[in-house]
Amino acid sequence: MPKRIVIIGATSAIAQQCARLWAAEGASDFILVGRNADKLEAIAQDLQVRSPEVTTHTETCDFTDPIAITNLASALAEQGPLDILLVAHGTLPDQQACQNDLTIARDAMLINGLSPAYFAEAFVGKMQNQTSGSLVVIGSVAGDRGRQSNYVYGAAKGLVERYAQGLEHRLADTRINLTLVKPGPTQTPMTAHMEGQDKMAPLEQVAGDIVRGVKAKKPRRRARLVN
Amino acid sequence: MSKVHSWGRLGEYNHDVEVLRDRALAPRQIQGGTPGLAFGMGRSYGDSCLNPDGKLWKTPGLDKLIRFDPEKGRLVCEAGVLLRDIQRVFVPQGWMLPVTPGTQMVTVGGAIANDVHGKNHHVFGSFGDQVHSILLARTDGEVLRASVDENPDWLSATIGGLGLTGVVLEAELQLRKVDSPWLDAETLPYESLNEFFELAGASEAAWEHTVSWIDCMNTREARGIFMRANHVCGSLGTGPMPSGKKKTMPFVPPVSLVNKLSLAPFNQLYFYLNKWKAGHSRVHYEPFNYPLDNLLEWNRMYGPRGFYQYQSVVPFAGAREAIRGQLDEIRRSGQGSFLAVLKTFGDRQPRGLLSFPMPGVTLALDFPNRGQRTLELFKRLDSIVREAGGRIYPAKDARMPAELFEAGYPKLHEFLTYRDPGISSAMSRRLMGY
Ligand SMILES: Cc1cc2nc3c(=O)[nH]c(=O)nc-3n(C[C@H](O)[C@H](O)[C@H](O)COP(=O)(O)OP(=O)(O)OC[C@H]3O[C@@H](n4cnc5c(N)ncnc54)[C@H](O)[C@@H]3O)c2cc1C
Numbered sequence: 001m002p003k004r005i006v007i008i009g010a011t012s013a014i015a016q017q018c019a020r021l022w023a024a025e026g027a028s029d030f031i032l033v034g035r036n037a038d039k040l041e042a043i044a045q046d047l048q049v050r051s052p053e054v055t056t057h058t059e060t061c062d063f064t065d066p067i068a069i070t071n072l073a074s075a076l077a078e079q080g081p082l083d084i085l086l087v088a089h090g091t092l093p094d095q096q097a098c099q100n101d102l103t104i105a106r107d108a109m110l111i112n113g114l115s116p117a118y119f120a121e122a123f124v125g126k127m128q129n130q131t132s133g134s135l136v137v138i139g140s141v142a143g144d145r146g147r148q149s150n151y152v153y154g155a156a157k158g159l160v161e162r163y164a165q166g167l168e169h170r171l172a173d174t175r176i177n178l179t180l181v182k183p184g185p186t187q188t189p190m191t192a193h194m195e196g197q198d199k200m201a202p203l204e205q206v207a208g209d210i211v212r213g214v215k216a217k218k219p220r221r222r223a224r225l226v227n
Numbered sequence: 228m229s230k231v232h233s234w235g236r237l238g239e240y241n242h243d244v245e246v247l248r249d250r251a252l253a254p255r256q257i258q259g260g261t262p263g264l265a266f267g268m269g270r271s272y273g274d275s276c277l278n279p280d281g282k283l284w285k286t287p288g289l290d291k292l293i294r295f296d297p298e299k300g301r302l303v304c305e306a307g308v309l310l311r312d313i314q315r316v317f318v319p320q321g322w323m324l325p326v327t328p329g330t331q332m333v334t335v336g337g338a339i340a341n342d343v344h345g346k347n348h349h350v351f352g353s354f355g356d357q358v359h360s361i362l363l364a365r366t367d368g369e370v371l372r373a374s375v376d377e378n379p380d381w382l383s384a385t386i387g388g389l390g391l392t393g394v395v396l397e398a399e400l401q402l403r404k405v406d407s408p409w410l411d412a413e414t415l416p417y418e419s420l421n422e423f424f425e426l427a428g429a430s431e432a433a434w435e436h437t438v439s440w441i442d443c444m445n446t447r448e449a450r451g452i453f454m455r456a457n458h459v460c461g462s463l464g465t466g467p468m469p470s471g472k473k474k475t476m477p478f479v480p481p482v483s484l485v486n487k488l489s490l491a492p493f494n495q496l497y498f499y500l501n502k503w504k505a506g507h508s509r510v511h512y513e514p515f516n517y518p519l520d521n522l523l524e525w526n527r528m529y530g531p532r533g534f535y536q537y538q539s540v541v542p543f544a545g546a547r548e549a550i551r552g553q554l555d556e557i558r559r560s561g562q563g564s565f566l567a568v569l570k571t572f573g574d575r576q577p578r579g580l581l582s583f584p585m586p587g588v589t590l591a592l593d594f595p596n597r598g599q600r601t602l603e604l605f606k607r608l609d610s611i612v613r614e615a616g617g618r619i620y621p622a623k624d625a626r627m628p629a630e631l632f633e634a635g636y637p638k639l640h641e642f643l644t645y646r647d648p649g650i651s652s653a654m655s656r657r658l659m660g661y
């Protein structure tokens with residue numbers, strides 16, 4: 001049986017790299033979710049060429065619409081159990097711009113905080129009765145504490161962490177494993193404009209950690225913090 | 228502006244870096260403004276991949292595979308894909324790139340722009356010979372397809388075209404079938420140049436990969452190790468897997484670790500190590516083809532002043548004298564390197580107007596940058612190469628005089644008509660006026 005893997009924010013560099021590693025591991029059916037159909041299609045093609053055992057579907061969705069997210073989770077769950085759900089989307093807003101314009105701050109908190117929580121919530125409801133499955137949410141070390149340079153982003157990531165903690169508690173007696181991944185600065189498009197690239201973690205390393213973390217799910221099913 | 232250096236680390240230069248990630252958007256990103264240049268993995272040693280104070284379009288984000296035809300073995304991919312990734316995806320499926328250079332950490336676009344060669348030139352030619360078609364974006368907004376049937380002149384200009392004809396977005400590559408990742412290799416020490424030439428001649432017919440390491444510190448005769456290998460055919464068992472361990476040169480040492488004292492012992496060590504191991508072995512293609520790839524950033528070893536590589540090719544007629552002459556000059560100068568590679572190219576003409584490979588013998592050496600002394604030595608090597616009717620490899624060069632470039636590349640004038648006026652490099656300004 002191919003693994004069914006749903007990736008939310010499938011065009012993210014970290015998510016793409018994870019998908020390539022999963023594709024190399026064996027038969028998988030990827031459901032790639034994003035907001036840009038052409039970009040998703042290019043990623044789907046790439047995965048199929050990388051492994052003849054891969055099949056793909058792409059879905060677009062409004063990431064801030066709770067109804068659309070609920071419907072997507074229902075539709076996908078109806079087609080069968082999910083082995084992995086990776087929630088990867090996010091954006092690093094300009095902190096100063098958020099301070100000057102609260103609509104920018106709101107949008108940033110929505111896409112980095114509420115939106116991942118919506119997805120996790122919608123899919124947990126569908127996955128919790130499965131006999132196995134992994135739910136992976138990407139947070140950030142930026143969520144550990146507020147800093148003047150990026151506290152809007154940090155606050156949203158902090159929300160994701162608290163939410164994941166609650167879900168993990170709720171999942172304690174199920175067979176679903178929840179992993180909150182908290183990367184440090186990583187070489188991806190999100191950070192491409194920042195100084196000190198060579199001090200950041202390589203993309204391949206972070207994705208490798210995520211994929212290994214998912215595979216090595218602990219029987220205690222505790223949220224694993226990968227830094 | 229960010230600081231960027233090439234593999235030789237001769238200097239760091241300010242560049243206005245723009246990252247290309249989406250092949251649909253790239254043609255617009257490169258349009259207009261001040262001249263720019265594509266930059267792959269920066270594995271070129273000199274100034275061919277630099278455009279100081281100008282724009283640099285980084286391509287490794289163009290890393291998607293697009294199509295694979297398993298009947299014909301043809302792969303279409305974006306130009307920033309690493310050769311390493313193509314190998315790792317396709318070897319398990321029974322296919323491999325026919326030609327790769329001594330590192331697989333280079334992009335498809337970079338491999339095309341320098342028309343890179345491997346150890347099997349006499350069998351497969353150079354990288355450009357495997358390119359079926361390309362999609363080329365020009366800075367005026369035009370995107371053109373070039374293949375053997377369609378715009379073939381643009382293909383010959385872009386293969387070996389040093390990135391100056393446009394930005395390659397996609398390429399269609401011919402892969403070759405392989406049964407396994409292993410090679411059966413043979414190592415033969417040799418004690419003189421004559422012996423090298425005999426081995427090279429005798430090995431061409433039966434061996435796909437041939438290369439030799441040469442010890443250029445030895446005072447008597449040139450001596451070295453000749454390596455030859457063939458891919459293991461059929462299901463003739465297995466071999467050792469490479470260890471995935473990577474070691475990094477953790478910092479730039481304040482002085483070059485490569486000086487006269489450390490060089491000679493290193494070369495001798497290498498010689499005896501291999502002499503001791505002379506004979507047959509089964510090796511995975513990665514350690515055989517890319518011996519330094521596990522020592523990440525070994526180029527830092529040469530210290531803050533960086534290093535040059537000098538790679539020439541001379542035609543077979545007169546090659547013995549020209550190689551001997553170069554080795555003598557290097558030995559006398561006491562500046563040689565531990566990385567000296569001597570090999571022959573097969574008797575075939577390359578496709579690119581500015582391609583480096585030609586029938587003959589190529590010698591490649593690293594030199595720690597000792598300023599004027601090193602440049603003086605290169606002048607003496609230049610005159611040997613010029614006399615022999617040879618040429619210098621631009622991928623490795625940071626200093627050849629324009630006159631030697633023109634003499635070595637007779638199709639230069641034809642090439643110039645294909646240049647994209649919105650693209651310029653430190654090398655193109657040095658050797659072609661703009
Ligand atoms: C350890 C080592 C061993 C090597 N061994 C060999 C060898 O055996 N044989 C050999 O031939 N070479 C060898 N090389 C040289 C290397 O293969 C070439 O310099 C190669 O071109 C580097 O590719 P890159 O992706 O790093 O390109 P870069 O060095 O970044 O760029 C090289 C050129 O390609 C152009 N370019 C890059 N991408 C594009 C694009 N998309 N469209 C148009 N132009 C583009 C750039 O403008 C530049 O002119 C070796 C290098 C190293 C470090």
Ligand SMILES: NC(=O)c1ccc[n+]([C@@H]2O[C@H](COP(=O)([O-])OP(=O)(O)OC[C@H]3O[C@@H](n4cnc5c(N)ncnc54)[C@H](OP(=O)(O)O)[C@@H]3O)[C@@H](O)[C@H]2O)c1
Pocket residue numbers: 009010011012013014015034035036039063088089090091111138139140141182183184185186187188189190191
């Ligand atoms: N890179 C780092 O240093 C770092 C560090 C810690 C945590 N993280 C986290 O890691 C995750 C992946 O990031 P990355 O580094 O891979 O970044 P990336 O490559 O920039 O990817 C960002 C992803 O988020 C999507 N996205 C952004 N805004 C969206 C919106 N409004 N609606 C829908 N999708 C939207 C993007 O979609 P499009 O492609 O359509 O734009 C893209 O898929 C994020 O959660 C990020 O916060 C990153």
